[in-house]
Structure formats: C-alpha cells, structure tokens
Amino acid sequence: MKNQNKKLFGIFTAASILLSGTAFAETHNFIALTHIRVIDGTGNLPVEDDTLLFDKDKIIAIGNNIDLPPHTKILDRSGDSVLPGLISDHSHIGLMKNIQTGPEYYTKDNIKAALSQYQRYGVTTVMALGLNKPAVFNPIRKEAHEGKLPADLFGVEQGIGVPDGAPPLKIGTQQIFRPATPEEAKEAVDKMAEEGTDLVKIWVDDFNGSVPQKMSPSVIEATIAEAHRHNIRVAAHIHDLADAKEVINDGADIIAHGVRDQLIPNDVIAKMKARHIWYIPTLQLDEATTAWAEEQTWTNQAFYKAGLSKEFLEQINDPAWRNAHKKGKEAAFARKSLYINLQNLKRLYEAHVNLGFGTDSGAQPLRIPGVAEHRELALYKEAGLPPLSIIHIATENAAALLDLKDRGVLAPGKRADLLVVSGDPSKNISDVNNIVEVWHSGHSVKGPTQ
Ligand SMILES: [Zn+2]
Incomplete structure (x- = not known):
C-alpha cells in the first residue's frame, strides 16, 4: 500500500511540474489530517498517529509514510480521531x-x-x-x-x-x-x-x-x-x-x-x-x-x-x-x-x-x-x-x-465524508459527541457546540 502511494505521488509530482503551481492548486485541493487516530469503519482496531490525505470529496491515501503532493494543506489533528461520516x-x-x-x-x-x-x-x-x-x-x-x-x-x-x-x-x-x-x-x-x-x-x-x-x-x-x-x-x-x-x-x-x-x-x-x-x-x-x-x-x-x-x-x-x-x-x-x-x-x-x-x-x-x-x-x-x-x-x-460502495469506510478512493472528533470513540463511544469538524464534498463545518 505504501509503495503504491509513493507511485501515486510520483504522478502528482510530474503533473505539478507540467502545470503551473496555481493551476495545480486549482485542479486539486489536497488536505492532510496528520497525527490522527484512524478508525476506518470496518470494525478493525484503529491506527494511531496516522495521516489521511484527501482531495475534495475523495480520500487519496492513508498511512504514516506517504509523500504529500505539493500545495497540500496540513491540519495537525493530534489527539483527535477520524471516522467515516x-x-x-x-x-x-x-x-x-x-x-x-x-x-x-x-x-x-x-x-x-x-x-x-x-x-x-x-x-x-x-x-x-x-x-x-x-x-x-x-x-x-x-x-x-x-x-x-x-x-x-x-x-x-x-x-x-x-x-x-x-x-x-x-x-x-x-x-x-x-x-x-x-x-x-x-x-x-x-x-x-x-x-x-x-x-x-x-x-x-x-x-x-x-x-x-x-x-x-x-x-x-x-x-x-x-x-x-x-x-x-x-x-x-x-x-x-x-x-x-x-x-x-x-x-x-x-x-x-x-x-x-x-x-x-x-x-x-x-x-x-x-x-x-x-x-x-x-x-x-x-x-x-x-x-x-x-x-x-x-x-x-x-x-x-x-x-x-x-x-x-x-x-x-x-x-x-x-x-x-x-x-x-x-x-x-x-x-x-x-x-x-x-x-x-x-x-x-x-x-x-x-x-x-x-x-x-x-x-x-x-x-x-x-x-x-x-x-x-x-x-x-x-x-x-x-x-x-x-x-x-x-x-x-x-x-x-443502502448498497453504497463508495462510502462507509476510510480507504483510498472512497468518499472523504469525515467525522473528526477529539478523544477515542473506539474505546469510549461517547467521544463521538466531541465533534471537531465534519467534512463533506471538500467542505468542513464545526461541530454543534463549537
Ligand atoms: Zn420512518
């Protein structure tokens, strides 16, 4: 998976050379949530201190060793967890x-x-x-x-x-x-x-x-x-x-x-x-x-x-x-x-x-x-x-x-419908109420009490 990601970003880097910086940034809107706990929705144990990279409404890569494309906006989410919307x-x-x-x-x-x-x-x-x-x-x-x-x-x-x-x-x-x-x-x-x-x-x-x-x-x-x-x-x-x-x-x-x-x-x-x-x-x-x-x-x-x-x-x-x-x-x-x-x-x-x-x-x-x-x-x-x-x-x-195959789990290629919360809902489900932000279609809103 990690090698695949590297290969993927090789392509992005090449593309960025061809396009001017501004054009590349307009085509894409890369955002990386870093140092975050990833609870992927499959029921598997979470991965600690991970990075989730997405571009508008799509997840591009998840892993702790991924090359971030140019112009990626980095959001440090230490102490938080991300789960599918x-x-x-x-x-x-x-x-x-x-x-x-x-x-x-x-x-x-x-x-x-x-x-x-x-x-x-x-x-x-x-x-x-x-x-x-x-x-x-x-x-x-x-x-x-x-x-x-x-x-x-x-x-x-x-x-x-x-x-x-x-x-x-x-x-x-x-x-x-x-x-x-x-x-x-x-x-x-x-x-x-x-x-x-x-x-x-x-x-x-x-x-x-x-x-x-x-x-x-x-x-x-x-x-x-x-x-x-x-x-x-x-x-x-x-x-x-x-x-x-x-x-x-x-x-x-x-x-x-x-x-x-x-x-x-x-x-x-x-x-x-x-x-x-x-x-x-x-x-x-x-x-x-x-x-x-x-x-x-x-x-x-x-x-x-x-x-x-x-x-x-x-x-x-x-x-x-x-x-x-x-x-x-x-x-x-x-x-x-x-x-x-x-x-x-x-x-x-x-x-x-x-x-x-x-x-x-x-x-x-x-x-x-x-x-x-x-x-x-x-x-x-x-x-x-x-x-x-x-x-x-x-x-x-x-x-x-609902027979929807493009969402419900966090994985490359799936929709970037993301629920970011502080704490660890995989241990304590009520932590899912500590909403930091919610991403949908490349836009985020804050939780109800923020
Ligand atoms: Zn009803």
Missing part, C-alpha cells in the same frame, strides 16, 4: 419545522436546514425513508448527489400506506400511496419506480391499535413482488413480531424498525440471517417519546441542546407538557417497546444478523436530526455492543444496507 438508513425530511408538522413544511429551505443540522452532527448521508413529494424531493436529491448540499440524500419517494390506516401522519396526498387493492399497489410501485425511488417502503402496523385497519396480506405480497420485478428492495415498517414474520415470509429486504412486542425467537433470527435481511432497530424513536418529558440527564447536555429550536426548548420546559408526556398509554408503550428493542438488538448482534443504523429522525418533532443519531449510538452501547462494532454498524454496515 455517519449514515442514517432511516430518517425523514420536510415533515416538520420546530414543533409543527404538516405538508406545508415539505420545502427546499426546510430540507436544506435539516441536512445542515445532520452534517453538523456528523451524519453525511441520509436515507429519507418515504413520505417525500417527488416534485420537490427529486431535484434536491440530484443536487445532493452532485455534492452541492450539506449531506448526501437518498429516498423512498412516497411509500405504500393503508387507506384509513398507517402511517397516521399529517401529510399531503402527494406524499403517500394508500392502495386499496393489490392492483392499485402494483400501480403505485410502478409509479415510484418511474420516479426513481431508491427503495420501496410499506407500513405494516396498527400503531398500538390506533388505526382502524392494517395493510392486507395481498397488498403486502403484491407490493413486494412488483418492487422486486423492478429490482428495487423493500423496507417494512413494523412494530410487532407477527408483522415482522409476515413481511419476512413475503420477501421483504429490510426491517425498518426493531421488533418491540416480544423477543424474536431463534427460528426467526435464523431465517433473517439465512436471507441476509437487514434490521434497523430505531431505538431512539421510543426513547424520544418520553426522554424530554422525563428530563433524562442527557437532555441537558449542551451537545444535544445545540440541536433544539427555541420553540422546542419552550415546550420541554413547560411542566404541563412534561406531565402529559411522562404519563399515559403512549409513554408506557414506548418504555416497554424500548426495553424489548434493546434485548432484541443484542440477540441479533450475537447471531450476526445484518444490522443497519437509523432512528426515524425527522418523522416528528421529538425525533431531532443529528441528536437522534448520537443517542442511537449511546443506546447501542446500552444494549451491550462494543464501541468498534457500533461505529462499524453506523458506517460500513449502514452504507451496505
């Missing part, structure tokens, strides 16, 4: 603003503001898993792929819900299909394929008995079959084991939430493993339902507070709001769901089931972009996973779930 496999955009929700918030400005917040918190790729308005979403996704936005963006266009059922959200009719029959489901999938959807999503849940009807088995089957005919994978929103079993049997590719009503039995775990099904626990979703009202210790930390709007802070400081959200059926349901979700995550981790990373951030105001992802990392630790595995899941695995 975090990747969210399950978020939403444009559904809310501060503490309000509604279709009127699906705007470019609002979505850009959310992507900026994701970047500040080190999340450099976001999968908006449904409820998108194609006319607004598609041009934004294109710009994001061109590196013009603070984070890269993928999406399920609208997704497949249920008439008079899931998802029970304040969204516009352009943001969801609610087919009544298998034929309508097929048409909806065809439309989404035509729009360029990255995945198809189905909502298979009765939201704790709060919606009158669930998706019918024939609609589930027709949706999955039609998506697979288009070579598009299907992510399923579920809560209960019974629904998870049904979508697994029908061929779903991604379980987009944890199973939260009971422990997953071994035969189902074996089936998930054999079929390489991805599982995104979304632990933070249920934590968020009560944590702000309960004033959990972390909610007062500056790192998390920096992601909250004035309106949100006013709400959580209101004793009446806190009382209402601490008590009752919804709070009890969320606490029980999280308790079971943590145990299922540990079981699946030990069984080597494919685990992804996502929180459902942005779906509603309690689920804060960036904040939710960092809480998710802490909750993976609470479930009993070691720090290096947690980072591996939130980077290389999360990229693999």
Whole structure:
C-alpha cells in the first residue's frame, strides 16, 4: 500500500511540474489530517498517529509514510480521531419545522436546514425513508448527489400506506400511496419506480391499535413482488413480531424498525440471517417519546441542546407538557417497546444478523436530526455492543444496507465524508459527541457546540 502511494505521488509530482503551481492548486485541493487516530469503519482496531490525505470529496491515501503532493494543506489533528461520516438508513425530511408538522413544511429551505443540522452532527448521508413529494424531493436529491448540499440524500419517494390506516401522519396526498387493492399497489410501485425511488417502503402496523385497519396480506405480497420485478428492495415498517414474520415470509429486504412486542425467537433470527435481511432497530424513536418529558440527564447536555429550536426548548420546559408526556398509554408503550428493542438488538448482534443504523429522525418533532443519531449510538452501547462494532454498524454496515460502495469506510478512493472528533470513540463511544469538524464534498463545518 505504501509503495503504491509513493507511485501515486510520483504522478502528482510530474503533473505539478507540467502545470503551473496555481493551476495545480486549482485542479486539486489536497488536505492532510496528520497525527490522527484512524478508525476506518470496518470494525478493525484503529491506527494511531496516522495521516489521511484527501482531495475534495475523495480520500487519496492513508498511512504514516506517504509523500504529500505539493500545495497540500496540513491540519495537525493530534489527539483527535477520524471516522467515516455517519449514515442514517432511516430518517425523514420536510415533515416538520420546530414543533409543527404538516405538508406545508415539505420545502427546499426546510430540507436544506435539516441536512445542515445532520452534517453538523456528523451524519453525511441520509436515507429519507418515504413520505417525500417527488416534485420537490427529486431535484434536491440530484443536487445532493452532485455534492452541492450539506449531506448526501437518498429516498423512498412516497411509500405504500393503508387507506384509513398507517402511517397516521399529517401529510399531503402527494406524499403517500394508500392502495386499496393489490392492483392499485402494483400501480403505485410502478409509479415510484418511474420516479426513481431508491427503495420501496410499506407500513405494516396498527400503531398500538390506533388505526382502524392494517395493510392486507395481498397488498403486502403484491407490493413486494412488483418492487422486486423492478429490482428495487423493500423496507417494512413494523412494530410487532407477527408483522415482522409476515413481511419476512413475503420477501421483504429490510426491517425498518426493531421488533418491540416480544423477543424474536431463534427460528426467526435464523431465517433473517439465512436471507441476509437487514434490521434497523430505531431505538431512539421510543426513547424520544418520553426522554424530554422525563428530563433524562442527557437532555441537558449542551451537545444535544445545540440541536433544539427555541420553540422546542419552550415546550420541554413547560411542566404541563412534561406531565402529559411522562404519563399515559403512549409513554408506557414506548418504555416497554424500548426495553424489548434493546434485548432484541443484542440477540441479533450475537447471531450476526445484518444490522443497519437509523432512528426515524425527522418523522416528528421529538425525533431531532443529528441528536437522534448520537443517542442511537449511546443506546447501542446500552444494549451491550462494543464501541468498534457500533461505529462499524453506523458506517460500513449502514452504507451496505443502502448498497453504497463508495462510502462507509476510510480507504483510498472512497468518499472523504469525515467525522473528526477529539478523544477515542473506539474505546469510549461517547467521544463521538466531541465533534471537531465534519467534512463533506471538500467542505468542513464545526461541530454543534463549537
Ligand atoms: Zn420512518
């Protein structure tokens, strides 16, 4: 590897002789992070006191003995660690603003503001898993792929819900299909394929008995079959084991939430493993339902507070709001769901089931972009996973779930989506909150508390 790097820089040096210094500097923008701990996202042990060289959005070389090309800007990052930018496999955009929700918030400005917040918190790729308005979403996704936005963006266009059922959200009719029959489901999938959807999503849940009807088995089957005919994978929103079993049997590719009503039995775990099904626990979703009202210790930390709007802070400081959200059926349901979700995550981790990373951030105001992802990392630790595995899941695995081969690990040729933190998150996962800077498409921003 080191010899290859030397050879590579031989070429750069030759090029620099041909070009004038200024022209070379304009073509390239070499930056070297030196004396840094490299945690590459593969789950391997970090390399201490290393150098990472990148040029705009690409990593060029990593090693402690590389020749730096002319005009390289050197940033001494002694004491810091670099890891791949975090990747969210399950978020939403444009559904809310501060503490309000509604279709009127699906705007470019609002979505850009959310992507900026994701970047500040080190999340450099976001999968908006449904409820998108194609006319607004598609041009934004294109710009994001061109590196013009603070984070890269993928999406399920609208997704497949249920008439008079899931998802029970304040969204516009352009943001969801609610087919009544298998034929309508097929048409909806065809439309989404035509729009360029990255995945198809189905909502298979009765939201704790709060919606009158669930998706019918024939609609589930027709949706999955039609998506697979288009070579598009299907992510399923579920809560209960019974629904998870049904979508697994029908061929779903991604379980987009944890199973939260009971422990997953071994035969189902074996089936998930054999079929390489991805599982995104979304632990933070249920934590968020009560944590702000309960004033959990972390909610007062500056790192998390920096992601909250004035309106949100006013709400959580209101004793009446806190009382209402601490008590009752919804709070009890969320606490029980999280308790079971943590145990299922540990079981699946030990069984080597494919685990992804996502929180459902942005779906509603309690689920804060960036904040939710960092809480998710802490909750993976609470479930009993070691720090290096947690980072591996939130980077290389999360990229693999989305079938993205150009990111998720730090290696020459991969995207320079970089999260620089002080300390060593490979030993202490909470060090991932000490954000120094986040690089995406050749630009950096400081962490939320800087
Ligand atoms: Zn969701």
